[in-house]
Amino acid sequence: YYRPPSTWNAFSAAVAGSATDAGSASAGDGDAGPAISADAQQRAESQTQKDVGAARLPSAPRESHTPSPETTPRAAPSNSLNGAPIPTFTLAEHDSSDDGGTDEDTLPPPSFPSLNSAQRASIQPTHAPVVAPPKPSLMAPPPKPTLMAPPARPTPSSLMAPPPRIVASNLRPLPTALPSVRVPITGPLPNRGPLPNRGPPLSNGSLGPPPTAGLTAKTPNARGKVLLSPGHSPLDWASLQKSGMNLSGVPSLIRVTPSILKYNNGRKGKPAWSSYHGKVYNITPYLPFHPGGEGELRRAAGKDGGKLFMEVHPWVNWDNMLGECVVGIMVSEEQARDRGGSLEDME
Numbered sequence: 001y002y003r004p005p006s007t008w009n010a011f012s013a014a015v016a017g018s019a020t021d022a023g024s025a026s027a028g029d030g031d032a033g034p035a036i037s038a039d040a041q042q043r044a045e046s047q048t049q050k051d052v053g054a055a056r057l058p059s060a061p062r063e064s065h066t067p068s069p070e071t072t073p074r075a076a077p078s079n080s081l082n083g084a085p086i087p088t089f090t091l092a093e094h095d096s097s098d099d100g101g102t103d104e105d106t107l108p109p110p111s112f113p114s115l116n117s118a119q120r121a122s123i124q125p126t127h128a129p130v131v132a133p134p135k136p137s138l139m140a141p142p143p144k145p146t147l148m149a150p151p152a153r154p155t156p157s158s159l160m161a162p163p164p165r166i167v168a169s170n171l172r173p174l175p176t177a178l179p180s181v182r183v184p185i186t187g188p189l190p191n192r193g194p195l196p197n198r199g200p201p202l203s204n205g206s207l208g209p210p211p212t213a214g215l216t217a218k219t220p221n222a223r224g225k226v227l228l229s230p231g232h233s234p235l236d237w238a239s240l241q242k243s244g245m246n247l248s249g250v251p252s253l254i255r256v257t258p259s260i261l262k263y264n265n266g267r268k269g270k271p272a273w274s275s276y277h278g279k280v281y282n283i284t285p286y287l288p289f290h291p292g293g294e295g296e297l298r299r300a301a302g303k304d305g306g307k308l309f310m311e312v313h314p315w316v317n318w319d320n321m322l323g324e325c326v327v328g329i330m331v332s333e334e335q336a337r338d339r340g341g342s343l344e345d346m347e
């Protein structure tokens, strides 16, 4: 049983006194009671010392550190860790009464990061005086835009010289009206074949002579197309054919002999007739509409143009293009003599 220390001595004396009196106390009580009580007293005192020691700071000296075989061995307090001193702190070291500090000032520093770590060293201590960051200096106001000087007025000396006056002596004589309207055709007739400079490369790798060598332009523009005068487009020709005008130049279809065809060659004011596959067409109205140029078409005037036609554009439907220009059919001189003039007479 546990008894308070104040009653312990009286209880022990009573037990000791009765030890000799075997009849007044039981054997159990008389033998065990004093022994247990003495051991319990020692333990109680030891426990009291432990409680007092636990309440002290770890660095406080202890009365005895002798390990007891009955208790868990305690580690001896040390002020160093692997040889490095462990920083200690006490609440009394920091006196916050004079600066009116807050609770934050009185609190110990956090355990992380470690006190002697570089991470903590990089952190500005909370109790360090806070230095206000320098106020950003105001930027200098932008320079006021300076107005550009007005452009200098041109002086008579800086102006370009006026163009020379046009006088009659500077002018070239005007060409005649009719040729100026026509599309100029220079050079030989085109054969629509491969261009000389488009052939296969020569053995030395070059593309051959320049395009102009030995060749003149067949058409006036760079794309090889004939520039038709305004109002002479293919659509304009189609509209003219549908207009109902007599484009053949004859009141009715006639028999055309080779001599007659040859006569109407388009020169000296005569009409330009041309035969294609036995039919004779008056190509005179079509000359300014011909996409290949008037000169090209004139090559077939007064004769059979079928061969030239097929060499250049066999895909063109000439009968449809010149349907309103039909003059008649080709007949031999003999046939014309035998059968008379008009086709109606032949039937």
Ligand code: HEM
Pocket: 190, 224, 225, 226, 274, 281, 283, 290, 291, 292, 293, 296, 297, 299, 300, 305, 308, 309, 312, 313, 316, 317, 318, 321, 322
């Ligand atoms: C009355 C008969 C003829 C008609 C209706 C006719 C009609 C045409 C047409 C529609 C074109 C444009 C073809 C295209 O762009 O694809 C053309 C182009 C041309 N024609 Fe004729 N043609 C005739 C006779 C001839 C003759 C007899 C020659 C030559 C002797 C000739 C030489 C050309 C040439 C060089 C072109 C230019 C081709 C080009 O621009 O690439 N045409 N012709």
